[in-house]
Amino acid sequence: MTTIQNETPTGVDPRRWLALVVIAVAQLIVVLDASIVNIALPSAQDALGISDANRQWVVTAYALAFGGLLLLGGRIADFVGRKRAFIIGLVGFGVASAVGGLAQNQGELFAARALQGAFAALMAPAALSLISVTFTEPKERAKAFGVYGGISGGGAALGLILGGVLTEYASWRWTLLVNTPIAIATAVAAAILVRESRAEGKARYDIPGVVTSTLGLVALVYGFTKANESGWSATSTILLLGAAVVLLVSFVVIERNTAEPLLPTRVFLERNRAAAFLVSLLLGLALFGMFLFLVYYMQGTLQYSAVKSGLAFLPFSVGVVGGAGVASALLPRIGPRPLMVGGTLAAAVGMFLFAQITVDGSYVTTVLPAQIVMSLGVGLAFVALSSTALIGVEDHDAGVASALVNTTQQVGGSLGTALLNTIAATATTSYIAANGVAQTSQGLVHGYTVAFNWGLGALLLAAVLSLVLVTKQSPPAAAEGDETPFEHAEELVVV
Numbered sequence: 001m002t003t004i005q006n007e008t009p010t011g012v013d014p015r016r017w018l019a020l021v022v023i024a025v026a027q028l029i030v031v032l033d034a035s036i037v038n039i040a041l042p043s044a045q046d047a048l049g050i051s052d053a054n055r056q057w058v059v060t061a062y063a064l065a066f067g068g069l070l071l072l073g074g075r076i077a078d079f080v081g082r083k084r085a086f087i088i089g090l091v092g093f094g095v096a097s098a099v100g101g102l103a104q105n106q107g108e109l110f111a112a113r114a115l116q117g118a119f120a121a122l123m124a125p126a127a128l129s130l131i132s133v134t135f136t137e138p139k140e141r142a143k144a145f146g147v148y149g150g151i152s153g154g155g156a157a158l159g160l161i162l163g164g165v166l167t168e169y170a171s172w173r174w175t176l177l178v179n180t181p182i183a184i185a186t187a188v189a190a191a192i193l194v195r196e197s198r199a200e201g202k203a204r205y206d207i208p209g210v211v212t213s214t215l216g217l218v219a220l221v222y223g224f225t226k227a228n229e230s231g232w233s234a235t236s237t238i239l240l241l242g243a244a245v246v247l248l249v250s251f252v253v254i255e256r257n258t259a260e261p262l263l264p265t266r267v268f269l270e271r272n273r274a275a276a277f278l279v280s281l282l283l284g285l286a287l288f289g290m291f292l293f294l295v296y297y298m299q300g301t302l303q304y305s306a307v308k309s310g311l312a313f314l315p316f317s318v319g320v321v322g323g324a325g326v327a328s329a330l331l332p333r334i335g336p337r338p339l340m341v342g343g344t345l346a347a348a349v350g351m352f353l354f355a356q357i358t359v360d361g362s363y364v365t366t367v368l369p370a371q372i373v374m375s376l377g378v379g380l381a382f383v384a385l386s387s388t389a390l391i392g393v394e395d396h397d398a399g400v401a402s403a404l405v406n407t408t409q410q411v412g413g414s415l416g417t418a419l420l421n422t423i424a425a426t427a428t429t430s431y432i433a434a435n436g437v438a439q440t441s442q443g444l445v446h447g448y449t450v451a452f453n454w455g456l457g458a459l460l461l462a463a464v465l466s467l468v469l470v471t472k473q474s475p476p477a478a479a480e481g482d483e484t485p486f487e488h489a490e491e492l493v494v495v
Contacts, residue, residue, distance in 0.1 A: 016134045019194045020144050023127045025186050026090055027148060028155045029179055030120050033097075034062070035159030037113075038291050039310045040172035042299045047172060050106045053228040056421040057110045059288060060221050060414040065117025066124075067410025068214040070403050071262050074125035075205060082126045082133070083196040087187045089123025094183030101177035112176070125403060133197045157317035164310025206262035209254050213262070216247030217411060224418035228425050267397050267404065272336075275469035276389040277408045279340060282462040283381060284409035285416025286351060286455040290374070292417055293424060293448040294354070294367070301359060301445055312363060316375040323379020336384035336391075340466035343381030348459035350374020355452035359441050381462075388470060416458070424451040 013019065037044075037058060045055050077085035093116055100112030131148060135141040166174040223240035230236055255261040268274050291313075298309040327339050353370035361367075386405050393401045428447030432440055 012136075013134055013195055015193050016140075019134055019190075020131070020147060022186055022189045022193055023086075023130055024147055024151045025182065026086070026123060026127055026190075028151050028158075029090075029093065029183055029186070030124060031151070031155035032159040032162065033116065033120075033176075033179060035156045035313075036163035036166070036175040036178075037062075038295055039160060039163035039306055039313075040167045040175040041292075041295060043167050043172040043306065044109065048103065048106050048109060050109075052425050053225055053421070054106060054110075056225070056292065056417045057106075058113055059292060059417050061110045061113040062117040062120075063288070063410045063414035063417070064214070064217055064221060065114045066121050067117075067407045067414065068217055069118055069121035069210070070125065070407045070410070071400060072205065072210050073121035073123075074129075074400075074403055075262075076122060077126035077129060079198060081196050081198045082129045083190065083194045085122050086126040086130060086194065087190050089119045089126060090183045090187040090190065092119035093123060094180040094187070097176045097179035097183065101173040101175075101180070124406075130194060130197070134195060157314055160310040160313045160317065161307075162310075164305070164307035167306035204260040206254070206258055206260055209251055209258065209262035212247045212251040212254060216244050216251060217414070219247060220244035221414060221418040224415075224422045228422035263404070264397060264400065267393065267401050270392060271469045272388050272391045272471060273393065273401065275340070275465050276385040277404055278465050278469075279344065279381065279385050279462045280389075280405050280408040281412035282458045282465075283344070283347070283378065283385075284412030285420075286347065286458045286462075287378065287409075288413030288417045289420035289451055289455050290351065290354060292421065293451055297357060297445065297448055298363075298367070301357075301441065302361075302363065312367070313371070315368060316371045319372050319375025320379040320382075323376040324383050325379075326376075327380045327383035331384060331387060336388045337466060337470040339380045339384035340388070340470055341463055343377045343379070343384065344459050344463040344466055346377025347374045347381065348377075348456055348463060350377060351452055351456040351459055355449045355456060357445060357449060357452075359445050381466075416455070420451040420454055423454055424448060427451075
């Protein structure tokens, strides 16, 4: 058992609200980065000559590193000091962003994105912990988490606009370079304004678990990429997928037998929590894939500019926040299952509508209705599953359970992006081979719709899992004036 120790005198921190501004800016950088890069991806692909098979690494390199290292990042922050980890994360994120913005080839860009994810995995849990130890009074803590959640929800929308503006009027490189001065300035402010805190006890890190899980996921994603390039029956594909299975099974064995596991098996064996994590994984798969192909559809097929495509995504961000607000009001009354089932089904309807796009389609009649329906469903589902992830969890496992919602979303997104990109590219190639190069535009859209249909299948599976595994338990009660675990679930959605 570890306890929190503040390295400054006890009592209310007079600079706590300034410290919150610093933490909120850091979170804004992380949220902005995902949506900015999505909008800039077609331009970056053209500039660096990235193949269609490899373009998904711009997204998956970040998501894999972030999701795979998030639990370790939280433990490191606890023991080396949350302020210290926060500052290291900020500086590292800023440097990695500069490397990505100045990249001269795809390898440098992919490596920079992975570094961004790794440092974000250190910074994000440190930021949340700092809010918890800085704001000890329940009502103030609720307000602080409200600010944090609002920044997280609104930051994605801001990133869509900023990404479009920077890409169109400056360069796609500035969507990464813009992080560097902000991150460095925020690190300096954190050094002055934020209190240090750390957990007592001997630091123990599950390095074998980190290595096997991360390498297993990388091998799985690389295997999907190789399937795109060489086919599913190619020796390289089979070897990579086989290595992924061996590494991930080894990870499970390690976690069951180590004294200080990175991921205690008891956390995800309870049926409600298992459902929450599985649904988060499947939602991440569908969401990341949807954004990847919709960006290319709008900029490549509909010929939208970067700014116009960024603005065209705004209804999705608004819908997620709206759905989350509705779910927060309904959850204490009806429990999580109706919201998880209804939310995933609504998201599935939206994905079905996305699958109806055509070469000469209309944003207003097809894309916009699909965004509205899917985003409302995502907001409903994420609020309910983030609450369900904490049902019955022991206090010493609460941090792991909370982090796993974000981890599973990122991992699902990285795996889904790689798999769906392979499926879409294969479908496009087959369509063009059967119909001729004159039908290239139709072939590209056909590939997108096939990927959307696979995303639809993932969402329907999520709805079934929600119906079967989630009981009618009410969410855990919160102290009066304190935040509940589902109030800020919109921060989990990466655009």
